[in-house]
Amino acid sequence: MTLTELKYIVAVAREKHFGKAADACHVSQPTLSLAIKKLEEELEVKLFERTAGEVTVTPLGQEIVRQAQSVLEQAAEIREIAKRGKDPLAGMMRLGVIYTIGPYLLPDLVRQIISDIPQMPLMLQENFTVRLLEMLRTGEIDCAILAEPFPESGLAIAPLYDEPFMAALPAQHALASQASITTDQLKNETMLLLGNGHCFRDHVLEVCPEFARYASQTEGIRKTFEGSSLETIKHMVAAGMGVTLVPRLSVPEPSDKSGWQDAPVRYLPVVDPQGGPPPTRRVVLAWRRSFTRYEAIAAMRNAIYACPLPGVTRLS
Numbered sequence: 001m002t003l004t005e006l007k008y009i010v011a012v013a014r015e016k017h018f019g020k021a022a023d024a025c026h027v028s029q030p031t032l033s034l035a036i037k038k039l040e041e042e043l044e045v046k047l048f049e050r051t052a053g054e055v056t057v058t059p060l061g062q063e064i065v066r067q068a069q070s071v072l073e074q075a076a077e078i079r080e081i082a083k084r085g086k087d088p089l090a091g092m093m094r095l096g097v098i099y100t101i102g103p104y105l106l107p108d109l110v111r112q113i114i115s116d117i118p119q120m121p122l123m124l125q126e127n128f129t130v131r132l133l134e135m136l137r138t139g140e141i142d143c144a145i146l147a148e149p150f151p152e153s154g155l156a157i158a159p160l161y162d163e164p165f166m167a168a169l170p171a172q173h174a175l176a177s178q179a180s181i182t183t184d185q186l187k188n189e190t191m192l193l194l195g196n197g198h199c200f201r202d203h204v205l206e207v208c209p210e211f212a213r214y215a216s217q218t219e220g221i222r223k224t225f226e227g228s229s230l231e232t233i234k235h236m237v238a239a240g241m242g243v244t245l246v247p248r249l250s251v252p253e254p255s256d257k258s259g260w261q262d263a264p265v266r267y268l269p270v271v272d273p274q275g276g277p278p279p280t281r282r283v284v285l286a287w288r289r290s291f292t293r294y295e296a297i298a299a300m301r302n303a304i305y306a307c308p309l310p311g312v313t314r315l316s
Helices: 003-015 018-025 029-043 059-086 102-116 129-137 199-207 209-215 230-238 294-305
Strands: 048-051 054-057 093-098 122-127 143-147 156-170 244-247 265-271 280-287
Touching (some): 003 018, 003 059, 018 029, 054 059, 093 129, 122 129, 129 143, 129 280, 143 199, 143 294, 156 199, 156 230, 156 294
Parallel strands (some): 093 122, 093 143
Antiparallel strands (some): 156 244, 156 265
């Protein structure tokens, strides 16, 4: 058996589809299928059940796939050990970022990495939290920038910053002239939400739980519009279709002292009506405990701290 064959069976187990697994491995489907058939014949076991439009892993196949993943990680670690012998920071860093952080942090972060650590190029993957956690477990990425909370996964976690929420309102909204807005004032508004799968949607519903009852209903805009990205929702706010909450880094900096008064969207800090702390989300860097490029993780964290990060509280 070869590492390539092990890579193929891990990909099929993950994708549950031979064609998608072949695409992920950058080979033709016949090449992948032939290699897996050869491995099954060598092991004299059946790894996958093939039915119309569906591929499932056999019970014995699940054990073999788990071991194959471990072997692939160990092989990758051998390469990393060799690289670290020359330069601990040398080599690509595969970084995952959730959708509600990527557009607002990555441009500055990439420039910072290129400036400070040119020997550590980034391979970027933007996705949902659940998918990034899976990619961390399977070794497809090395680390990920996520927002807590997320399911316990045995990962190593380093806190990065606490990011406050801000309310986005149409500029002509009756509340837009205020210096801030309370969560109670948002209760009577049409809330525009991200769609299912976005962790920030869950964060918004924690701040304004009364909107949860609208999230599963679809009749009328009052029952909530669900967007695919924060930028889409901001355009809907600008069109006067409702209000939303956004993370602080997604808020454009005002060009002058007039702030956002002349913009189509007015951003207001969100405060607790009882005087408690404002709603925030904690952003962290997560990686597998078996990932031993400690210097690279530290360098990544330092590069993130070197980014502007306006309005957030950096964590040590």
